Amino acid sequence: MSDKLVISIDAMGGDNSPRVVIEGLAIAAKKNPDANFLLFGDESKVMPILDSYPNLKKVCEFRPSPEVVHNEDKPSSVIRNRNTSMFMAINAVKQGEAQAVVSAGNTGALMAISKLTLKTIQKIHRPAIVSIMPHRTGRYIMLDLGANTECDALNLAEFALMGNIMAKHMLDIERPRVALLNIGAEEMKGREEIHQAVKIIKNSHLDMNFVGYIEPHEMPEGKADVVITDGFTGNIALKSIEGTAKLVVRLIKDAVKKSFLAKFGIPFMFGVGLNIKKVMDPRLYNGAMLVGLNGLTVKSHGGTDALGYSYAVGNAIRLARQNFVATIRDELEHVDLDELSQEILYDAY
Amino acid sequence: MSDKLVISIDAMGGDNSPRVVIEGLAIAAKKNPDANFLLFGDESKVMPILDSYPNLKKVCEFRPSPEVVHNEDKPSSVIRNRNTSMFMAINAVKQGEAQAVVSAGNTGALMAISKLTLKTIQKIHRPAIVSIMPHRTGRYIMLDLGANTECDALNLAEFALMGNIMAKHMLDIERPRVALLNIGAEEMKGREEIHQAVKIIKNSHLDMNFVGYIEPHEMPEGKADVVITDGFTGNIALKSIEGTAKLVVRLIKDAVKKSFLAKFGIPFMFGVGLNIKKVMDPRLYNGAMLVGLNGLTVKSHGGTDALGYSYAVGNAIRLARQNFVATIRDELEHVDLDELSQEILYDAY
Numbered sequence: 001m002s003d004k005l006v007i008s009i010d011a012m013g014g015d016n017s018p019r020v021v022i023e024g025l026a027i028a029a030k031k032n033p034d035a036n037f038l039l040f041g042d043e044s045k046v047m048p049i050l051d052s053y054p055n056l057k058k059v060c061e062f063r064p065s066p067e068v069v070h071n072e073d074k075p076s077s078v079i080r081n082r083n084t085s086m087f088m089a090i091n092a093v094k095q096g097e098a099q100a101v102v103s104a105g106n107t108g109a110l111m112a113i114s115k116l117t118l119k120t121i122q123k124i125h126r127p128a129i130v131s132i133m134p135h136r137t138g139r140y141i142m143l144d145l146g147a148n149t150e151c152d153a154l155n156l157a158e159f160a161l162m163g164n165i166m167a168k169h170m171l172d173i174e175r176p177r178v179a180l181l182n183i184g185a186e187e188m189k190g191r192e193e194i195h196q197a198v199k200i201i202k203n204s205h206l207d208m209n210f211v212g213y214i215e216p217h218e219m220p221e222g223k224a225d226v227v228i229t230d231g232f233t234g235n236i237a238l239k240s241i242e243g244t245a246k247l248v249v250r251l252i253k254d255a256v257k258k259s260f261l262a263k264f265g266i267p268f269m270f271g272v273g274l275n276i277k278k279v280m281d282p283r284l285y286n287g288a289m290l291v292g293l294n295g296l297t298v299k300s301h302g303g304t305d306a307l308g309y310s311y312a313v314g315n316a317i318r319l320a321r322q323n324f325v326a327t328i329r330d331e332l333e334h335v336d337l338d339e340l341s342q343e344i345l346y347d348a349y
Numbered sequence: 350m351s352d353k354l355v356i357s358i359d360a361m362g363g364d365n366s367p368r369v370v371i372e373g374l375a376i377a378a379k380k381n382p383d384a385n386f387l388l389f390g391d392e393s394k395v396m397p398i399l400d401s402y403p404n405l406k407k408v409c410e411f412r413p414s415p416e417v418v419h420n421e422d423k424p425s426s427v428i429r430n431r432n433t434s435m436f437m438a439i440n441a442v443k444q445g446e447a448q449a450v451v452s453a454g455n456t457g458a459l460m461a462i463s464k465l466t467l468k469t470i471q472k473i474h475r476p477a478i479v480s481i482m483p484h485r486t487g488r489y490i491m492l493d494l495g496a497n498t499e500c501d502a503l504n505l506a507e508f509a510l511m512g513n514i515m516a517k518h519m520l521d522i523e524r525p526r527v528a529l530l531n532i533g534a535e536e537m538k539g540r541e542e543i544h545q546a547v548k549i550i551k552n553s554h555l556d557m558n559f560v561g562y563i564e565p566h567e568m569p570e571g572k573a574d575v576v577i578t579d580g581f582t583g584n585i586a587l588k589s590i591e592g593t594a595k596l597v598v599r600l601i602k603d604a605v606k607k608s609f610l611a612k613f614g615i616p617f618m619f620g621v622g623l624n625i626k627k628v629m630d631p632r633l634y635n636g637a638m639l640v641g642l643n644g645l646t647v648k649s650h651g652g653t654d655a656l657g658y659s660y661a662v663g664n665a666i667r668l669a670r671q672n673f674v675a676t677i678r679d680e681l682e683h684v685d686l687d688e689l690s691q692e693i694l695y696d697a698y
Contacts, residue, residue, distance in 0.1 A: 136596060136603075146532060149540055183495060183584040191498055191581060216585050217592030232540060233585055235532040236565050240589035243566030247485060248597040248629070254485075255624035275604035280597070 005034050007316050008098035010089040011041030012068045013105025014302045014309075018042070021104065022049045024300075024309025026056045031310070032317050038098050040065045040085040063088065069105050071302070075112035086110060090117050093295035099320035100296035102287070102313050110299055111147065111290060118293035121325065123332045126155045127292035129231065129299075130166060131238070132315070134279050135222035141167050142219075144231040145238050145288065151230035153196030154341035156180065160201050161337070162291050162328055163226035164208050169322040170315065171225060179214035179224035181233060189213070197228075199344045204335050216240075245280060287312030294325060354383050356665050357447035359438040360390030361417045362454025363651040363658075367391070370453065371398045373649075373658025375405045380659070381666050387447050389414045389434040412437065418454050420651070424461035435459060439466050442644035448669035449645035451636070451662050459648055460496065460639060467642035470674065472681045475504045476641035478580065478648075479515060480587070481664070483628050484571035490516050491568075493580040494587050494637065500579035502545030503690035505529065509550050510686070511640050511677055512575035513557050518671040519664070520574060528563035528573035530582060538562070546577075548693045553684050565589075594629060636661030643674060 009025065011018040018041050025037055036059045039046060043064040050057050065085035069078050081087060086105050092098045094117050103110050111129075120127055128144035143159050143166075144151065151159075160178050167176035180197060182190040190213070201210050214224045216237050229237070256266065282301070286308040290297040296319050300312035358374065360367040367390050374386060385408045388395060392413040399406050414434035418427050430436060435454050441447045443466050452459050460478075469476055477493035492508050492515075493500065500508075509527050516525035529546060531539040539562070550559050563573045565586050578586070605615065631650070635657040639646040645668050649661035 136599060149532075181585070183498075183581055183588070216588035217595070219589075220592045220596035232532055233582065236530070236582055237585055237589045239532070239565035240568075240586045241593045243569045244590045244593040245597055246566070247569035248594055248625075250485060251625050251628055252601075255620070258624060259620035271608035272601060272604040275607060276597075276600050279600055 004036055005317065005321055006036045006038055006098040007313060007320060008038045008089045008092040008101040009040065009313075010086045010101065010103035010105055011039050011046050012065070012085040013103040013110075014300065014304070015104075017104060018046045019049055020304070020306050020309055022046070022053060022056070023306035024313060025060070026053045027306060027310035028313035028317065029056045029059055031314065034321070035059065035317050037061070038063065038089075038092050040089045040092070042068070042085070069109045071106050073106060073109055075108040078106070078109040079112050079116050087113055087117075090114055090297065093297075094118055099325075100298060100316035102298045102300060102316050104300040104302050104304070104309065104312075107299055110297060114290055114293055114297040118295040118297070120292055121294055121328055121332070123338065124158050124162070124292045124328065126151065126158070127290050128159050128162065129234075130163065130289045130291055132170060132285050133219070133241070134285065135220050137222050139171055140219065140222065140225050140227060141170060142227040142229070142234060142238070143291070144229065144234050146231045146235040147290065148231040150232065151193065152341075153193045153200055153344070154337060156193065156197035156228055156230065157200040157204065157337050157341065158292070159228045160197070160208065160210070160226070161206060161331060161335075163228055164206070165324065165327050165331065166289075166291065166319070167225045169324060170318055173225050175209040176225035177209050177211045177223075178226040178228065179211050181216065181227050181229035181237065182213040183215065185213055185215065193230075196341070196344055200337060200341050203344070204337060204340055206331070206335055283308035284311060287315040289315055289319065291324070296320060296324060353385055354666065354670055355385045355387055355447040356662060356669060357387045357438045357441040357450040358389065358662075359435045359450065359452035359454055360388050360395050361414070361434040362452040362459075363649065363653070364453075366453060367395045368398055369653070369655050369658055371395070371402060371405070372655035373662060374409070375402045376655060376659035377662035377666065378405045378408055380663065383670070384408065384666050386410070387412065387438075387441050389438045389441070391417070391434070418458045420455050422455060422458055424457040427455070427458040428461050428465050436462055436466075439463055439646065442646075443467055448674075449647060449665035451647045451649060451665050453649040453651050453653070453658065453661075456648055459646060463639055463642055463646040467644040467646070469641050470643055470677055470681070472687065473507050473511070473641045473677065475500065475507070476639050477508050477511065478583075479512065479638045479640055481519060481634050482568070482590070483634065484569050486571050488520055489568065489571065489574050489576060490519060491576040491578070491583060491587070492640070493578065493583050495580045495584040496639065497580040499581065500542065501690075502542045502549055502693070503686060505542065505546035505577055505579065506549040506553065506686050506690065507641070508577045509546070509557065509559070509575070510555055510680060510684075512577055513555070514673065514676050514680065515638075515640065515668070516574045518673060519667055522574050524558040525574035526558050526560045526572075527575040527577065528560050530565065530576050530578035530586065531562040532564065534562055534564065542579075545690070545693055549686060549690050552693070553686060553689055555680070555684055632657035633660060636664040638664055638668065640673070641677075645669060645673060
């Protein structure tokens with residue numbers, strides 16, 4: 001099965017599963033005729049819906065799973081239950097039956113089972129959560145968005161290596177501009193691990209277009225294609241961005257409601273709304289990726305619709321098609337980041 | 350002079366000084382008849398403008414300063430030059446001639462001279478940069494926005510103490526809801542210093558309405574009146590918010606330009622624009638405050654206009670009028686945060 005592109009699917013995760021999952025798969029299958037799916041879930045719920053998508057059914061293999069991970073389940077308990085659709089879907093990647101797994105279920109559980117089952121790639125110390133984000137004229141990718149509360153310089157350098165490969169595959173950019181998130185452009189601004197990461201990246205002979213620091217307000221301007229940060233800072237930035245975008249849209253809606261005159265302007269503004277949606281629609285950015293493991297885990301938002309789910313599956317397909325994990329391994333064969341970071345840390349004292 | 354409300358002004362800082370400074374002062378003086386100003390700057394430039402504002406002139410005392418801090422000057426060199434308008438303006442606070450100082454000049458220089466000259470309040474270990482921010486239905490204050498790249502639990506607890514007092518004075522809220530910025534609501538999410546800060550605040554017997562953690566996307570919803578974080582994270586959040594607000598507004602403008610129909614809707618949307626400006630206009634939030642020193646330093650944006658500058662002066666007046674520094678000292682007389690933090694850190698090991 002190794003030459004065939006296979007994505008493993010937890011059909012039971014998310015708010016309206018398995019319906020949204022299967023409808024989303026149908027969209028993704030149409031866009032990606034080379035993709036095959038291995039579906040895990042409750043047979044009595046999955047099959048009736050799958051039956052109404054004959055074209056999808058042709059590229060699907062279904063395997064019943066007796067149990068389901070619930071939203072309130074603790075990661076510590078779910079990692080012991082091998083009978084859930086989530087566990088079985090992830091395990092299929094470990095067994096080499098699929099290259100990636102997609103789930104819309106419990107994030108903590110998904111991350112915990114993935115880390116435990118798939119394990120980090122040799123020479124990669126920490127996995128990272130990656131997402132594609134909109135900027136004014138395109139998209140960029142950002143990592144880590146929350147897998148690691150604290151990161152050292154070596155972790156950041158490894159994220160840069162992975163992010164660079166991801167941007168090539170996901171954004172079709174030949175030489176992505178890779179930048180480290182910081183609070184200033186000057187060399188000595190920000191935290192020590194960021195300064196050290198610069199040294200590791202610059203001395204690593206990685207084939208990378210490293211452009212230095214980026215500040216958060218430069219991200220929406222499209223100043224970099226890959227933004228590297230630790231999971232705490234990345235999560236703070238991501239949620240600040242999401243919250244502010246929502247606030248501005250909300251303020252506009254509130255103001256339109258309050259204004260008698262504005263109501264007459266709404267029909268004229270229809271195209272404006274559509275254009276903004278083309279850039280900002282969260283469904284287009286659905287599918288956060290856990291990278292750095294031997295296999296790829298994609299987390300779909302639990303509340304998304306079929307179109308949103310199809311984008312998460314699209315991310316999985318795209319990286320699996322390009323042999324993402326193998327590419328990272330190849331790159332690491334020529335570079336010893338670990339040794340380099342020890343030299344640089346040693347120099348610092 | 351101690352009973353009189355006096356604000357010291359660096360008339361030479363900023364892009365269009367001293368014109369914008371004096372025009373801004375005129376607005377602030379009209380709104381605050383009890384305020385007096387001590388102006389430092391180039392006599393040949395300041396006096397001709399000041400002469401055209403006779404009402405302002407009555408509450409101003411001018412003192413010539415022979416030199417000016419330039420934008421490209423390094424903090425390390427400006428702290429040695431006691432002849433600049435910035436240095437002299439800050440020094441007036443140290444000498445007890447004014448309670449607060451406002452400058453639109455070089456941020457690094459302003460912070461460096463302030464720290465060196467005014468020194469931290471006894472029992473406060475680190476000053477913090479504070480700003481007022483908009484949320485959907487009001488305003489909140491956030492600190493630290495960049496004075497300290499790394500903060501320990503004690504620093505965060507001290508910021509909470511100062512932020513609480515500031516919110517009472519600046520936002521007129523009797524019991525401000527004080528929250529710590531974090532990446533999740535659960536107790537064990539985020540970094541260790543945040544967990545320890547919770548313990549210090551809860552055990553401090555500070556009279557404070559502490560509401561626990563807040564996530565960045567909850568800030569624009571108005572879930573807290575005071576948001577506490579370290580200077581690195583605060584700066585990241587602030588710039589993410591600013592960048593995203595700009596992006597969304599830019600996307601709307603771009604989309605309106607592209608849409609033939611939308612142009613006809615613009616006149617109807619006039620009121621909407623005004624309403625949003627009422628909330629989002631950066632001039633209304635001008636005037637970042639450096640707190641924790643024996644005297645208050647307010648940094649106006651260098652590129653703001655007279656209205657924006659008047660808001661920075663307004664912040665200085667407001668805190669000076671309420672005897673902000675003395676209030677912090679009073680509060681710290683009854684609370685030993687230092688001892689408490691040592692107990693808690695000791696418990697942790």
